[in-house]
Amino acid sequence: MVSALGLNHAVLNTVDLDRQVAYYTDLVGLCLVERGSDHAYLATRSGADALLLRRGQATALTGLALLTHVDKSGEEIRRQLADDGIAAEIRHDPHPGVASSVVFIDLDGFEIELISDRRIHPASPSHGVAPLRIGHVARCVPDVARTCEFYGSVLGLKVADRIGEHFVFMRTGVEHHTLNFIQSDRSRLHHIAFEMQDSATLTSACDVLAQAERKVIWGPVRHGPGHNIATYHINPEGQMIEFYAEMDRMTNEALGYYDPRPWHGDRPQRPKTWPAGQDIGIWGPGPPEGFLKQGV
Secondary structure, eight states: OOOOOEEEEEEEEESOHHHHHHIIIIISOOEEEEEOSSEEEEEOTTSBEEEEEEEOSSOEEEEEEEEOOTTSOHHHHHHHHHHTTOOOEEEEEEETTEEEEEEEEOTTSOEEEEESSOOBOOOOOOOSSOOSEEEEEEEEESOHHHHHHHHHHHHOOEEEEEETTTEEEEESSSBSOSEEEEEOSSOEEEEEEEEOSSHHHHHHHHHHHHHTTOOEEEEEEEOSTTOOEEEEEEOTTSOEEEEEEOOOBOOOTTTTSOOOOTTOSSSSOOOOEEOSSSOOOSBSOOOOTTGGGOOO
16 A cells, blocks of 8 residues: 655646636735646745646646655555556656656546655745645545545545545545545536635635635635635636635544544544534534535
């Protein structure tokens, strides 16, 4: 088994590269690292990779890059995947500053890239929303149980929480979730989430959205699973973007519960199945109608 350690970046196809670059740099506050005729690399102000935008025929999430152990060679990772019955290829110089990566296709047709030599760009002055990092990606999939089994057995992700049997949160490390999977009729992106420094900067993010006439469609709200404070809006290509802060963390795996917080309903707060079919937020408005059916 290969151990995924975190999310490096998401890969998005866009029908209007110029518009998306402007949105992510001017409003979200990401930094343009490299721009070509058909692609753009974007990083956060702290220097961490966040997005690879590619010009395409349709708006879509096409891949994810995950971090893995720095002490394993590409060939070692490829062999480990082969032991799990997964065909993978090694790519050399796949991105500026990245010497190599290992790439395979998951059960739902998404390209997964494993990177062990993460690059950190120089820090940049903040503007716009200016999140700290890309935190998680939520995907709609045709078979949640099958997809979660795959990511658990192949990449070592752990189930953090569930909502009924249709929504599963999975984590790669201490933070509550890195990938979410939602039962749906087809594979697609549900939302991409960026972490803010704290609740104060999350409030400031709402001001930035208002000034740009981007409506907050849900939030601020404190969720039940993960207990993060979150807001959601729709970007120019119809994709849902979350800004969040104060996500649950499990810093001691041996204890098996999340670091205690005043807003936890369980003492201690362990991974569990939350009830489906009701509002499970701690405070704030309920989700808009059709929220789980969102996605492009």
